[in-house]
Amino acid sequence: MTVLLVILGIVVLVGLWAAGVYNRLVGLRNNREQAFANIDVQLKQRYDLVPQLVATVKGYATHEKELLEKVTMARSAAMGATTINDKIEAENQLSSALAGLKVSVEAYPELKANQNFLQLQSELSDIENKIAAVRRFFNSATKEFNTAVQSFPANILAGMFGFHKEPMFEIPREERASVEKAPEIQF
Numbered sequence: 001m002t003v004l005l006v007i008l009g010i011v012v013l014v015g016l017w018a019a020g021v022y023n024r025l026v027g028l029r030n031n032r033e034q035a036f037a038n039i040d041v042q043l044k045q046r047y048d049l050v051p052q053l054v055a056t057v058k059g060y061a062t063h064e065k066e067l068l069e070k071v072t073m074a075r076s077a078a079m080g081a082t083t084i085n086d087k088i089e090a091e092n093q094l095s096s097a098l099a100g101l102k103v104s105v106e107a108y109p110e111l112k113a114n115q116n117f118l119q120l121q122s123e124l125s126d127i128e129n130k131i132a133a134v135r136r137f138f139n140s141a142t143k144e145f146n147t148a149v150q151s152f153p154a155n156i157l158a159g160m161f162g163f164h165k166e167p168m169f170e171i172p173r174e175e176r177a178s179v180e181k182a183p184e185i186q187f
């Protein structure tokens with residue numbers, strides 16, 4: 001009788017532990033998804049601003065048609081992405097296209113002095129800073145989730161219930177070289 005109670009106690013403790021681990025993994029996954037929802041809010045503002053920026057630049061930089069089309073296509077792809085991983089990839093492409101647009105604008109001093117353009121550029125800069133902040137929060141939530149999924153003994157239950165390591169929101173490999181390069185300062 002005592003052996004049966006000990007075995008029953010062990011089974012109950014293991015069941016409680018498993019439920020606790022499962023609930024923690026669900027909570028961490030939900031935190032990650034909520035963190036990405038915060039990114040989505042900022043991205044929506046960016047999507048709304050990009051057409052205005054493109055329209056303003058079009059008036060000055062008519063021969064930059066290919067670059068403007070690239071920005072527009074990247075925006076459309078980002079808006080159409082459905083999964084978190086697809087959105088991360090599409091957002092990296094949009095960020096790259098916007099960076100190309102910023103470089104192209106340097107060739108148009110009259111555009112850089114246009115009040116509407118300056119306001120749009122300021123708003124875009126503000127949104128980019130907010131996106132960077134929510135990306136950091138997302139990556140923090142992703143790191144916490146990944147640590148829980150990969151830590152022993154929780155990794156056993158994680159595998160059984162379909163939890164797996166999730167990607168961070170990182171700079172694409174193509175852009176990493178330019179980001180790691182020291183900025184060139186000209187006087």
